[in-house]
Amino acid sequence: MKPVELKNGIYWVGAVDWAIRDFHGYETPHGTSYNNYLIDDEEPTLLDAVHHNFVDISIENISKIIDLKKIKHIVINHIENDHATGLEKILEMVPSANIYMTDRGKKGLNRFLDLSKYKVIVVKSGDTLKIGKRTLQFIETPMMHWPDSMFTYIKEDRVLISQDAFGQHIATVERFDDEFVNNRSMEELEDAVIDYYANILMPYGNVIKGKIEEIKMLGIEIEMIAPDHGVIWRSHIDEILYLYSEMVDAKAKLKAVIIYDTMWHSTEQMVFPIARGIENEGVPVKIIKLRATPKSVAVKEVWKSRGVIVGCPTLNNGVFPSVAEFLSYLKGLKPKNRLFAAFGSYGWSGEAVKEMYETAKAMKLEVFEPGIRVLYKPSEEDLAKCYEFGIAFGKALKEYHAKI
Structure with a gap:
């Protein structure tokens, strides 16, 4: 030029x-x-x-x-x-x-x-x-x-x-x-x-x-x-x-973003009832799958949203690599004034959800606990619990947003 x-x-x-x-x-x-x-x-x-x-x-x-x-x-x-x-x-x-x-x-x-x-x-x-x-x-x-x-x-x-x-x-x-x-x-x-x-x-x-x-x-x-x-x-x-x-001033809208990755779609199946529960509380939701989305885009949505929910399967007794990379990237950016929750599926031990909460606390984010874990493929009862988890998070998010 x-x-x-x-x-x-x-x-x-x-x-x-x-x-x-x-x-x-x-x-x-x-x-x-x-x-x-x-x-x-x-x-x-x-x-x-x-x-x-x-x-x-x-x-x-x-x-x-x-x-x-x-x-x-x-x-x-x-x-x-x-x-x-x-x-x-x-x-x-x-x-x-x-x-x-x-x-x-x-x-x-x-x-x-x-x-x-x-x-x-x-x-x-x-x-x-x-x-x-x-x-x-x-x-x-x-x-x-x-x-x-x-x-x-x-x-x-x-x-x-x-x-x-x-x-x-x-x-x-x-x-x-x-x-x-x-x-x-x-x-x-x-x-x-x-x-x-x-x-x-x-x-x-x-x-x-x-x-x-x-x-x-x-x-x-x-x-x-x-x-x-x-x-x-x-x-x-x-x-x-x-x-x-x-x-x-870390201002954000009353909305939530669900950021997740999945191995055999079990964690992915949990995403949608959680999202419906949040939406039924009148809170808009955006869903992002990490391996299909640049992590910088996911971070931008974290910035726009008051609530952040991360979903992850457990792999090798820990957090799935793409989610671990994202959380490491996010931690370095030091977000604040966000409500965090976690969920995931597992086959043997299920440490991923616990580790994600530990990372969120290290970031000094407000956390909504306990998270929700599902063994192997979610059953109809598990999906119903995911929906209730979404409703509870949506209510907590509205209260948290009103205080910020």
Whole structure:
């Protein structure tokens, strides 16, 4: 794609990755983009450096605007591979450029690139850089979602370069939110935001909340938010800030998701009467089979739902592998304010349900106990018990939701 002007003299010079489907273990069925930005001012400045596989595209885009050798400053807001590994090739062409990053960014990036050959300037919150008509203000954002992270605010244009915050994994020809909404829908865009937040930023909700409050206290006016993935926000600023405020508080709808896997369909047969019981309590239910669904999609549904029920057969005295993988993935994301229950079938010992509850308690989730277990194939009596379990969970979920 060609460069796109955000505001007078500020350009998107990144690349779109239409083909990626696995982003360090997080499924990306819609691809992604690697966004970086060029400010054409008296001292031309590049913000971030894209993934090394796409750096030639970014260099080509920059070259359509200015001679790359004229770049005076390079700001690295985040040192993760998809934003910084293209830096080495860029520095081969502009070795005299000043590089700005946090202290932790310098220490981390030095493990991948010998920075001793370059002029690295460590910045902290409140530091500024005058590049001509514009002033850049740096705002450290440690653990959003790496320790090195920071925002860069272009004061005169009221543009916030937000690195991974407010992003989405979408490969699209639309560069701006209003273009995307006009061609698709706001619902689809919000769903992409939730998917991204749930699978990447969920553990850092309190940090993000504090940083949003800090930005408000600093009196920073925002007319545009330019993340390092996905579309750029210029028309729905209030909507994305409100959505983030909802997400960082772990708000969810009164609904339940049943996430399960099965060996010989015994656990699967338990799913449907449980779902009917919950629905009969007036609570919507979504059902997800793990081996038929990316775990990132399952996590997104956990994020949307106040109640989470996990079904699993016992295999080798433990949790079935696909369910164990999902729970391990979920545990790392540190969900909160969810009601958890478990069920499953077994042939000999039946430890899976107990182990799932132990994992939920380790996550500090509210648990609805006891779970329900069935020996081998569920009988009509077992299925009736599953239905009653669903009713009981639905009632408990409504009470729990009312308290949150």
